[in-house]
Amino acid sequence: GENVEQHPSTLSVQEGDSAVIKCTYSDSASNYFPWYKQELGKRPQLIIDIRSNVGEKKDQRIAVTLNKTAKHFSLHITETQPEDSAVYFCAAPRDTGRRALTFGSGTRLQVQP
């Protein structure tokens, strides 16, 4: 099965700075990599995902990059705002059947105003 490692576990930035969270995965056949955001006391929600046929995807201030050779993908948040403060989870397909996901352990992002 897939093994997903996520770093760092906590990240503190000043408002307006950029934040980068990195995940590595073990199964070279994996081809779908979503990122979820969970605000305090709320449910996780998808913010962006990338499939293996592209190397980068952007949506306003967030972007995800994928390096299939090195088996890692990263979430980039630019011009951070206090409302970006949350826990972010990466994920990858759990197995070759692609019927479920394995999640990383999460990164708590704190944006200081």
Place this chain on the structure above:
Amino acid sequence: NAGVTQTPKFQVLKTGQSMTLQCAQDMNHNSMYWYRQDPGMGLRLIYYSASEGTTDKGEVPNGYNVSRLNKREFSLRLESAAPSQTSVYFCASSGKDGQETQYFGPGTRLLVL
């Protein structure tokens, strides 16, 4: 559209008691999932159901059973609760398989004394 709903929101059990967590979705999704979330450990998959009539074990299935009652409903049962099962439980659903957006319910906070 209520999305994914879960009951109860909060439950206190004594060691050895049993209970069933209920989950329902109104998005006509094929796949449904049960996760537990513990501090610092991300979202760990307990069981999932790729389609009506099928269920599969996830990373941490011991001590749990599930039933995919119909396409809408997926329940999680604790037969004999243990303090180690104190956690927040999330149900989720996705349209086709694990490579589509997962929509999460609001969660059930379970405390086992």
